[in-house]
Amino acid sequence: MDITFDHVDFTYQAGTPFAGDGIKDVSVTIHDGSYTAIIGHTGSGKSTLLQHLNALLKPTAGSVTIGDFTITKETSNKNLKPLRQKVGMVFQFAENQLFEQTVARDIAFGPKNFGVSDADAQDLAKRMVKLVGLPEDVLDKSPFDLSGGQMRRVAIAGVLAMQPEVLVLDEPTAGLDPAGRHEMMAMFERLHREQGLTIVLVTHQMDDVADYADHVLVMEQGHLIKTGSPREIFADPAWLQEKQLGLPTTTQMAQDLVNKGFSFNPMPLTEQELADQLVPQLGGASHE
Amino acid sequence: MNKLLLGRYVPGDSWVHHLDPRTKLLASFYYIGIIFLANNWQTYLLMFIVTLFIIYLSKINISFFLRGVRPLIWLILFTVTLQILFSRGGTVYFHWGWFWLTEYGLINGAYIFMRFVLIIFMSTLLTLTTQPLSLADAVESLLKPLKLLHFPVVELALVLQIALRFVPTLMDQTTKIMNAQRARGVDFGTGNIFQQMKAVVPLLIPLFVSSFTTAEDLATAMESRGYQGGDNRTKFRVLKYHNSDIIAGVFMVALTVALVLLKN
Amino acid sequence: MDNAISVSHLNYHYADSDRLALNDINFDVAAGEWVAIIGHNGSGKSTLAKNLNGLLAPDSGTVEVAGMTLSEDTVWDIRSKIGIVFQNPDNQFVGATVADDIAFGLENRGVPRPEMVERVKDALARVKMTDFADREPARLSGGQKQRVAIAGIIAQQPEIIILDESTSMLDPAGRQEVLATINQLRDELGLTVLSITHDIEEAAGAHRIILLNDGQIKEVGTPEEIFAHGSELLELGLDVPYAAKLKEALSERGVKLPDGYLNEERLVDYLWTLHSTM
Numbered sequence: 085m086d087i088t089f090d091h092v093d094f095t096y097q098a099g100t101p102f103a104g105d106g107i108k109d110v111s112v113t114i115h116d117g118s119y120t121a122i123i124g125h126t127g128s129g130k131s132t133l134l135q136h137l138n139a140l141l142k143p144t145a146g147s148v149t150i151g152d153f154t155i156t157k158e159t160s161n162k163n164l165k166p167l168r169q170k171v172g173m174v175f176q177f178a179e180n181q182l183f184e185q186t187v188a189r190d191i192a193f194g195p196k197n198f199g200v201s202d203a204d205a206q207d208l209a210k211r212m213v214k215l216v217g218l219p220e221d222v223l224d225k226s227p228f229d230l231s232g233g234q235m236r237r238v239a240i241a242g243v244l245a246m247q248p249e250v251l252v253l254d255e256p257t258a259g260l261d262p263a264g265r266h267e268m269m270a271m272f273e274r275l276h277r278e279q280g281l282t283i284v285l286v287t288h289q290m291d292d293v294a295d296y297a298d299h300v301l302v303m304e305q306g307h308l309i310k311t312g313s314p315r316e317i318f319a320d321p322a323w324l325q326e327k328q329l330g331l332p333t334t335t336q337m338a339q340d341l342v343n344k345g346f347s348f349n350p351m352p353l354t355e356q357e358l359a360d361q362l363v364p365q366l367g368g369a370s371h372e
Numbered sequence: 373m374n375k376l377l378l379g380r381y382v383p384g385d386s387w388v389h390h391l392d393p394r395t396k397l398l399a400s401f402y403y404i405g406i407i408f409l410a411n412n413w414q415t416y417l418l419m420f421i422v423t424l425f426i427i428y429l430s431k432i433n434i435s436f437f438l439r440g441v442r443p444l445i446w447l448i449l450f451t452v453t454l455q456i457l458f459s460r461g462g463t464v465y466f467h468w469g470w471f472w473l474t475e476y477g478l479i480n481g482a483y484i485f486m487r488f489v490l491i492i493f494m495s496t497l498l499t500l501t502t503q504p505l506s507l508a509d510a511v512e513s514l515l516k517p518l519k520l521l522h523f524p525v526v527e528l529a530l531v532l533q534i535a536l537r538f539v540p541t542l543m544d545q546t547t548k549i550m551n552a553q554r555a556r557g558v559d560f561g562t563g564n565i566f567q568q569m570k571a572v573v574p575l576l577i578p579l580f581v582s583s584f585t586t587a588e589d590l591a592t593a594m595e596s597r598g599y600q601g602g603d604n605r606t607k608f609r610v611l612k613y614h615n616s617d618i619i620a621g622v623f624m625v626a627l628t629v630a631l632v633l634l635k636n
Numbered sequence: 637m638d639n640a641i642s643v644s645h646l647n648y649h650y651a652d653s654d655r656l657a658l659n660d661i662n663f664d665v666a667a668g669e670w671v672a673i674i675g676h677n678g679s680g681k682s683t684l685a686k687n688l689n690g691l692l693a694p695d696s697g698t699v700e701v702a703g704m705t706l707s708e709d710t711v712w713d714i715r716s717k718i719g720i721v722f723q724n725p726d727n728q729f730v731g732a733t734v735a736d737d738i739a740f741g742l743e744n745r746g747v748p749r750p751e752m753v754e755r756v757k758d759a760l761a762r763v764k765m766t767d768f769a770d771r772e773p774a775r776l777s778g779g780q781k782q783r784v785a786i787a788g789i790i791a792q793q794p795e796i797i798i799l800d801e802s803t804s805m806l807d808p809a810g811r812q813e814v815l816a817t818i819n820q821l822r823d824e825l826g827l828t829v830l831s832i833t834h835d836i837e838e839a840a841g842a843h844r845i846i847l848l849n850d851g852q853i854k855e856v857g858t859p860e861e862i863f864a865h866g867s868e869l870l871e872l873g874l875d876v877p878y879a880a881k882l883k884e885a886l887s888e889r890g891v892k893l894p895d896g897y898l899n900e901e902r903l904v905d906y907l908w909t910l911h912s913t914m
Contacts, residue, residue: 126778142860180549197556262875341907359889479755537773594740606752
């Protein structure tokens with residue numbers, strides 16, 4: 085399911101705390117089956133863009149086409165459910181959305197809203213809990229008795245249980261410790277690879293962009309200023325530094341080495357690529 | 373919701389804005405008191421001129437004040453109608469059973485209408501020109517004598533201040549949770565009353581939970597910053613009367629005198 | 637040199653659990669030192685911080701802060717010597733405006749208003765938030781809110797500042813802001829800093845690292861010593877510093893590098909020497 089933005093503007097009502105964080109003239113397609121990263125500073129319009137992916141916001145001008153749905157200013161708020169089912173949203177600090185008495189019921193909440201029977205929803209809950217790497221015995225526990233990291237997984241399971249085609253992730257690893265972060269990113273990668281889930285990831289972690297994404301959108305002050313593969317985006321470190329967006333650690337390291345006289349082509353994105361390109365450039369001394 | 377709570381205060385640099393919030397609070401109450409002295413067209417005319425003059429001083433567009441009247445218009449019309457239909461005296465224009473349409477009735481109705489409008493204008497002026505926080509300061513300062521009766525004025529003021537400070541935070545949180553639940557297929561504001569009530573549960577519970585977390589975190593932070601309650605605290609925010617507050621006071625007294633002289 | 641913090645045989649357990657959240661913790665922090673406490677979520681890091689200023693009372697063991705032994709009698713004095721910047725920027729902002737918030741701790745201690753005004757002004761300037769004095773918290777970024785929290789602590793003229801995962805909810809720009817502010821204040825005021833973190837970069841800047849695991853101190857050492865463990869750190873729920881990852885990738889390809897930990901700068905330098913001998 086492709087998602088296409090056609091000259092989308094969104095302006096927040098004057099006087100609200102968000103005024104000024106809208107988006108302007110955004111045209112882009114997020115292709116079915118892609119892993120798209122959206123990067124940009126806080127307030128660059130990333131979350132506004134995100135909320136258009138399942139019509140939580142409707143463009144003030146232009147249109148967003150999501151599969152068979154076309155969303156414009158005039159679109160009615162009714163009948164959006166089938167669309168919301170297809171695009172799952174994991175918001176920042178998703179654990180804040182938990183409310184049911186048990187984990188199982190919370191995970192089943194979404195599917196049931198979309199018309200899945202109680203029995204099927206419970207079944208889904210069981211499968212999803214496993215999918216996000218939690219033991220089955222959490223199903224009957226209260227979500228509020230779990231650790232922060234486990235709560236986050238339950239919330240994600242609740243979104244996955246809707247069986248969406250597109251999974252939108254807004255800083256899904258914020259506040260987790262490194263081990264939790266690695267596990268969670270690996271889980272999304274697995275879902276992407278094994279189930280063909282289209283993933284849209286908003287992140288500040290350039291390393292995650294380099295490691296996982298195949299397409300990158302760069303936002304600045306409401307405008308989409310650049311799109312391309314991670315390799316294309318990170319090929320120009322000077323541009324990124326000028327935009328104060330930072331580089332993946334590998335690319336930063338490679339950049340430092342370039343300043344010392346090394347050369348890389350293409351610019352490496354992961355430490356494995358860097359090591360591959362480094363070995364031939366190190367003298368015989370290294371093999372002593 | 374945003375408009376209701378945050379849009380009330382209109383930042384400005386006028387003479388009225390700079391008055392001490394205590395002066396404004398007391399003057400507003402005093403004004404509402406003396407308005408009941410007005411009982412003929414001269415006194416009401418005086419009150420209108422004075423009120424419009426103060427509004428002019430506040431440099432706030434009159435449309436804000438008219439908007440303040442709008443939500444209450446049915447209540448006003450209802451009261452005015454009752455007044456017209458049930459008071460008797462003077463020339464009778466119309467009479468049917470319990471209902472009378474008389475000269476006095478019409479005049480009283482007009483007076484009540486004006487009284488409503490004036491009171492709404494004045495209280496709107498108070499909230500438009502005074503930050504909620506300053507109002508809280510004013511309430512604290514004015515309630516200070518109650519401390520002698522062991523009424524926890526200082527604690528109350530701190531609670532009020534923290535509540536005001538967290539209004540935008542809570543609203544932000546509400547929007548976020550609503551979005552998350554809408555994305556999970558909840559329709560807010562559609563269906564019958566039972567469906568709507570049911571839809572609120574997934575919003576309210578997370579909101580309660582996060583409020584408790586916030587409260588707990590806040591208590592921890594306050595304690596580690598040395599908060600012990602009690603009377604040994606000093607205050608950073610202080611209120612100070614200026615010359616303009618004296619002028620406002622004198623003005624109110626003059627207005628009272630004029631009203632007493634002009635009234636029947 | 638005097639110890640700013642001295643902890644011996646500290647045990648603590650939460651009422652709802654039999655497990656010791658802190659198990660026989662012993663360590664000292666010298667005045668002016670910067671120590672990072674690292675460990676995965678649930679390893680006891682934040683519990684430790686709360687035991688240092690009496691927010692939690694130890695089951696047994698002693699805590700000494702700025703020459704005072706923590707007890708019911710000293711707890712308020714100790715709290716004036718230790719400031720904690722907590723994780724959530726919103727949930728520690730008490731005041732209605734930036735200046736009000738900075739003044740909060742001073743109000744609590746009954747500082748006379750004229751002095752309070754001076755100290756608030758000074759603290760605002762130190763964290764470069766003077767222009768924001770009358771702003772409401774809703775109109776600040778996460779990094780700015782944390783800088784206000786730091787200013788609120790600085791205004792109380794403490795000796796020790798604890799960063800309890802203060803940067804974990806911030807974006808990279810906010811994180812840089814906060815760390816730069818802390819570094820600058822350390823220079824200016826000679827503060828002792830205890831930073832609780834799982835950000836490996838934040839820890840790399842410290843003089844010493846205390847590695848916590850399941851409520852116990854696993855190891856204490858310089859960043860070089862701790863990071864030399866390489867991928868073992870992953871098992872403790874921590875990140876491996878980038879230079880260590882690259883070193884491993886190179887050694888898999890037969891490139892021999894010196895033992896021990898090299899930070900990124902030194903690794904670049906070393907690789908350059910290999911490059912230039914080609």
